[in-house]
Amino acid sequence: MRTLLAMLLFCALSVSSLHAQTVDEVIAKNIEARGGMENWQAVKSMTISGDYTAFSLTHPFTIYRKRPQMYRFEHTLSSQNVVLVYDGKQAWQIHPFYGNPNPMKIPNADSLVVERETPIESIFFDYKAKGHKAELLGKEDVDGIDCYKIKMTLKNGQEETWFIDAETHLEVLQKASSYDFGRPAILEAFFDDYREVSGVKVPHLIEIEYDTRHRVYEITDVVVNTEVADSLFTMPVVAASEEN
Amino acid sequence: MHIITKQRVIQLLSTLLLIGLCLPLYGGDEGEDSWAQFRGPARDGISNSKNLLQSWPEDGPREIWRKPIGTGFSGFAVDGDRFYTLFAEDSTEFLGCFNQADAEELWRFELGKMFVDEFGNGPRSTPVIDGNTIYALGSMGFLYSIDKNDGKSAWQVSFPEMFESTVPRRGFSMSPLIDGDRLIVEVGGLVQPQDSIFNSNIAAFSKKDGSLLWKHNINPGGTGYSSPMVITANDVRQYLFHTSRQAIGVSMEGEILWRHSTLPFVVGMPVFIAPNKVFISSATDEGCVMFRIINDSDSIRTEEVWANRDMKNHFNSTLAVNGKLYGFSNATLKCIDAETGKTHWRKRGLGKGSLIATDTHLYVLSDKGKLVLVEANPDAYTEVSRFPALKGKSWTAPTLVGGKIYLRNLTEMACYDLNATLNQ
Numbered sequence: 001m002r003t004l005l006a007m008l009l010f011c012a013l014s015v016s017s018l019h020a021q022t023v024d025e026v027i028a029k030n031i032e033a034r035g036g037m038e039n040w041q042a043v044k045s046m047t048i049s050g051d052y053t054a055f056s057l058t059h060p061f062t063i064y065r066k067r068p069q070m071y072r073f074e075h076t077l078s079s080q081n082v083v084l085v086y087d088g089k090q091a092w093q094i095h096p097f098y099g100n101p102n103p104m105k106i107p108n109a110d111s112l113v114v115e116r117e118t119p120i121e122s123i124f125f126d127y128k129a130k131g132h133k134a135e136l137l138g139k140e141d142v143d144g145i146d147c148y149k150i151k152m153t154l155k156n157g158q159e160e161t162w163f164i165d166a167e168t169h170l171e172v173l174q175k176a177s178s179y180d181f182g183r184p185a186i187l188e189a190f191f192d193d194y195r196e197v198s199g200v201k202v203p204h205l206i207e208i209e210y211d212t213r214h215r216v217y218e219i220t221d222v223v224v225n226t227e228v229a230d231s232l233f234t235m236p237v238v239a240a241s242e243e244n
Numbered sequence: 245m246h247i248i249t250k251q252r253v254i255q256l257l258s259t260l261l262l263i264g265l266c267l268p269l270y271g272g273d274e275g276e277d278s279w280a281q282f283r284g285p286a287r288d289g290i291s292n293s294k295n296l297l298q299s300w301p302e303d304g305p306r307e308i309w310r311k312p313i314g315t316g317f318s319g320f321a322v323d324g325d326r327f328y329t330l331f332a333e334d335s336t337e338f339l340g341c342f343n344q345a346d347a348e349e350l351w352r353f354e355l356g357k358m359f360v361d362e363f364g365n366g367p368r369s370t371p372v373i374d375g376n377t378i379y380a381l382g383s384m385g386f387l388y389s390i391d392k393n394d395g396k397s398a399w400q401v402s403f404p405e406m407f408e409s410t411v412p413r414r415g416f417s418m419s420p421l422i423d424g425d426r427l428i429v430e431v432g433g434l435v436q437p438q439d440s441i442f443n444s445n446i447a448a449f450s451k452k453d454g455s456l457l458w459k460h461n462i463n464p465g466g467t468g469y470s471s472p473m474v475i476t477a478n479d480v481r482q483y484l485f486h487t488s489r490q491a492i493g494v495s496m497e498g499e500i501l502w503r504h505s506t507l508p509f510v511v512g513m514p515v516f517i518a519p520n521k522v523f524i525s526s527a528t529d530e531g532c533v534m535f536r537i538i539n540d541s542d543s544i545r546t547e548e549v550w551a552n553r554d555m556k557n558h559f560n561s562t563l564a565v566n567g568k569l570y571g572f573s574n575a576t577l578k579c580i581d582a583e584t585g586k587t588h589w590r591k592r593g594l595g596k597g598s599l600i601a602t603d604t605h606l607y608v609l610s611d612k613g614k615l616v617l618v619e620a621n622p623d624a625y626t627e628v629s630r631f632p633a634l635k636g637k638s639w640t641a642p643t644l645v646g647g648k649i650y651l652r653n654l655t656e657m658a659c660y661d662l663n664a665t666l667n668q
Contacts, residue, residue, distance in 0.1 A: 053595070053612075055363055055637070056595055056596055056611035056637040056638070057636075058612070078362050143590065143592070185529060186529050190592065207575075207592060207593075209574050209575055209576070211528065211574075212528070212556075212558045212574060214575035214596055216595075
């Protein structure tokens, strides 16, 4: 009888423990920790600037994000200016590494990488309405931080794994399939130094590794809802005589 | 009571002299405090310097000198009151000889046209000192034997002429090895991707006159970036190469003893774990592998011990201290267990850094020039001291010899005094 009672008690505690870890509860706490749904919905555009490190060299960068799905990243790579843009439908770039100084459309695989950077808010906001699925895989240690591990299956079928700090409920690590010059690569993005800007919390240190690449964003300024012209995202038309 | 006669003393001295003459020379004996070649006396990134500062002042240890230097990723070879490294200026690569006390340039020797690369121009190879001679390889594949005192060349070999070698995408980057009378190096070969031709050769030259002693065409492959080293596996002394996608054991006489298919895009050096294990790390997501060399009665074979994705050396190498592997997995410093491959700890924030070690500490240079002293402790990342030692992109691993640490990047070089006695 005592054994049966003990087993029932154990089961009850286990159910209670599992209940505390439902994926929607973890995500709800994450959204709250990032400033809440309402504050993020009020963000119509965001301009982020700071220092960007690639190939162990650091240069200034600026990222523009504007609803519904526009994104522009200006930076310097190995002393050459690079622009990556998603205009809401397609990705294009000015990237001297491809041997062409003119704007050009980004091939399909690499285009997905740019498209993934477009949302102003994180992947968890309104994820069901966006057609994504979330699954809690338990807990895991990341660099000494106890984290919830969440598998996100995106509407397009891609999978990402996210690690959420069990104490602060902020994102620590994202693991995802990615591409580097068209070749498949596994991406790991680490998020740190969250600061509040206009009621929302934004990571000010982002470190990304994929294949042999290492990129660091050290963010110094985040400006919310300033005028960001649509023309920034429009691919310039190059005269035929200028095309390579 | 033992009585030592004069005849017995002469006999003993003769024996010792004979043993000394027979000992192999490869940039210094493994146990001595020397650094006459790439990655130190045993090419394993381990320094035998003793009596070093256990921590550093906040602004760093005493700076002995700091000087501008031409572009390049070459390391240092140190000998007596001089040191040597490769650099490029005005589109030409050079071997430079410098005074150790103040880094004054004593002479320079032209190695050929400067290698140009979007990630940094100039030579990648580190010269090797042997007696009165220094051997240097330029990025275009010209190997020279040079008198270390006056900078005059005794002989030269052109890899493109002798082996039809195509200059690799990142230039000839391997560092020559001296062993006895032999100079050992991967010399490349003809590479024509459009025709699926990817040759490479490993070779031994006479260090005295540059004549070819033996060579092997390692096909398929293409030229690698890793450098040969000497290992003694299961009591068999041999050369260990890692060329494209394969590790190879070669006897002193040039016989291929074994091959082990490994991983693509290996730049970092192999790590030998006595008595018979070899660790190889790729720059790609495929990670790393540990395999074992097995000596059967009539042949030598290999078998994989473990493999995982936990260590991805890009252009710098892992090293081993007390059975633990320390290295940069792309831009994360890690400690992993040599027996199991299990990660003990990881530390980010040092970029695509490099490291060397003593038997107690790691000397880590971040890719932006911070020098960091870390305990070689598998239990936890334990940082002791750090200070900004260089400015700008710093991809060349440090050199630690005679209580001094030598650092360089693409624009400057510096030397710091880590000797505990002199700093008291």
